[in-house]
Amino acid sequence: MSDIAIKIEARFSEMGIKVQPDEIETRLDQLINKFKVPPEEARRNVINYFLKQHNIPRTEFFEKRETPQVKASEIKEDGKWVTLCAKVVQLWETNHESVSQVGLLGDESGTIKFTKWAKAALPQVEEGKSYLFKNVTTSEYQGQFSVKLNKTSEIVPIEDDIKVETLRVTASEIKEDGKWVTLRGKVVQLWETNHESVSQVGLLGDESGTVKFTKWAKAELPQVEEGKSYLFRNAITSEWQGQFSVKLNKTSEIIPINEDIEVGRSLVEYSGAIVDIQSGSGLIKRCPECNRALVKGACGEHGKVDGIYDLRVKAVMDDGEKVQDILLNRKVTEALVGITLEQAKDMATEALDQAVVLDVIKSKLVGRYFTVSGARLDRFILVNTIQQDTKPIDEEIIRLLGSAAPVAQEA
Amino acid sequence: MAENVSGNGSGFLREVAHRIFAAEFKESNLQAKEGQDQYSPSYLITPTGAKCNRVFIVGTLTEKEDVGTDNEFWRGRIVDPTGAFFVNAGQYQPEAAQVLAKTTPPEFIAVIGKPTTYTTKEGNVLTSIRAESMQIVDVATRDRWVVDAAKHTMARLERLKGNEPDAVKAREHYSTDVESYRAMVQQALESVRAK
Numbered sequence: 001m002s003d004i005a006i007k008i009e010a011r012f013s014e015m016g017i018k019v020q021p022d023e024i025e026t027r028l029d030q031l032i033n034k035f036k037v038p039p040e041e042a043r044r045n046v047i048n049y050f051l052k053q054h055n056i057p058r059t060e061f062f063e064k065r066e067t068p069q070v071k072a073s074e075i076k077e078d079g080k081w082v083t084l085c086a087k088v089v090q091l092w093e094t095n096h097e098s099v100s101q102v103g104l105l106g107d108e109s110g111t112i113k114f115t116k117w118a119k120a121a122l123p124q125v126e127e128g129k130s131y132l133f134k135n136v137t138t139s140e141y142q143g144q145f146s147v148k149l150n151k152t153s154e155i156v157p158i159e160d161d162i163k164v165e166t167l168r169v170t171a172s173e174i175k176e177d178g179k180w181v182t183l184r185g186k187v188v189q190l191w192e193t194n195h196e197s198v199s200q201v202g203l204l205g206d207e208s209g210t211v212k213f214t215k216w217a218k219a220e221l222p223q224v225e226e227g228k229s230y231l232f233r234n235a236i237t238s239e240w241q242g243q244f245s246v247k248l249n250k251t252s253e254i255i256p257i258n259e260d261i262e263v264g265r266s267l268v269e270y271s272g273a274i275v276d277i278q279s280g281s282g283l284i285k286r287c288p289e290c291n292r293a294l295v296k297g298a299c300g301e302h303g304k305v306d307g308i309y310d311l312r313v314k315a316v317m318d319d320g321e322k323v324q325d326i327l328l329n330r331k332v333t334e335a336l337v338g339i340t341l342e343q344a345k346d347m348a349t350e351a352l353d354q355a356v357v358l359d360v361i362k363s364k365l366v367g368r369y370f371t372v373s374g375a376r377l378d379r380f381i382l383v384n385t386i387q388q389d390t391k392p393i394d395e396e397i398i399r400l401l402g403s404a405a406p407v408a409q410e411a
Numbered sequence: 412m413a414e415n416v417s418g419n420g421s422g423f424l425r426e427v428a429h430r431i432f433a434a435e436f437k438e439s440n441l442q443a444k445e446g447q448d449q450y451s452p453s454y455l456i457t458p459t460g461a462k463c464n465r466v467f468i469v470g471t472l473t474e475k476e477d478v479g480t481d482n483e484f485w486r487g488r489i490v491d492p493t494g495a496f497f498v499n500a501g502q503y504q505p506e507a508a509q510v511l512a513k514t515t516p517p518e519f520i521a522v523i524g525k526p527t528t529y530t531t532k533e534g535n536v537l538t539s540i541r542a543e544s545m546q547i548v549d550v551a552t553r554d555r556w557v558v559d560a561a562k563h564t565m566a567r568l569e570r571l572k573g574n575e576p577d578a579v580k581a582r583e584h585y586s587t588d589v590e591s592y593r594a595m596v597q598q599a600l601e602s603v604r605a606k
Binding site for chain 1 (some may be wrong): 424467506522532544546548556
């Protein structure tokens, strides 16, 4: 307690004001010991009392206090005053009038969200510029930390361009929504984009597994190629229905790397009956520009184009408890159905109808039992191997008869 | 409901296809509807407590007939080790109707479809399946289905002892004779057992 008193006295004398240590201590003692006020609150109360007495604005007393300078990744506590030297990585739309600016700050250690209150009356910051953020408070919400810029804070532009580094992760470590990460990975697959706001979408993989990625059109990033490896800097993680993905936006960087990353896949297996073959299966045409499947000869993005033939199956499997969508690419489809893409084209030409291929696929798959294995992706399993279920059923029969046995004894 | 359907990301949930033996399906007459909307799915609750909006059956097509007047309307009789299913396919199920039209019985056939019921003037409820898809299969698939249906029926009989809503509804409505269903399963399994 006397520690607090000494500090208060010292701070006041710095400002050229003499206050009696006894008086400080008496006040503190009364608050802390008699009225059970927490020490921090008591300290605040005592300071306010003397400030009022000497007619000093609160800000003046606190402003000159030096707050410790920290790195973004060191912010792990709520309600601390800190100073941060960081770059404005991104500005977001503010969704409340009380907020003047909101976005992301980054330094060599990582990134952190910031909120600048309208009431703080601070200058505007710009994306891509670096600043010294003095006297900001830390805050925590649902395990995520951020800094708030208020009336007491100061923003000083600096010349240095701070190199922002985000957390290095592997594909399988992505288990949290809204984290800024850097990962190296190989583009395992590119898919059709289904919206003009998306420039590329597909699957990234590293030794630990695979993760879906989305590259926004607005990000204006270079195109990536299937089978090539890259360093993806400052991607943001995202979660939807329990599935994680990374999004590449304006802040992100894609750097090609001279390394062939070995992709480790976590494979899943599923057994059941194929109960439906969905539209868009069989002999299809894809857009030569974006690989999207054409609908009536037209691409959603590029209009009427000369499509490239492909063979694929989108099917629904069902084990009587739950359903599972599966996706068979050309190679798997050819092997399973026993028709090559060339043969499929010939069949369609002869019949003047692409649907003949689909009919054959349906007749060979629907109503039959299969076991598939592949990588799980969204609601699909991207099938690597598919086999008609031929394991002997005798064992299962004996097991089930065993559980039905009481009947036999009673009968 | 979570165990009965599966999300596909578009908000649409596909119903699981239940495996039901013919003898149990024939006895089913308890309908349930979820929600008041005309588009809310309707279900048929079976004596062992399967709440079906879709079924998957495999059996032997033994008879077929076009019973339509203006348009083709095909009806088939499909037999499993416990009895017979009636399966329909009309102009709104063109693919299934085509398969039924071109198939000469007897033939092993797999059907995925919606359970439907019809109440006669006498008040009897007749069940049938409106086929969504239908394909000729082999004997191995048929045997595998019998084992699959047996497995699921046994699991439902086990759940029938519990307090899950569908089990309670089935028990109250049918006063299900668990032992006779066990006997049905056993007989079905014996019929596919390697001699």
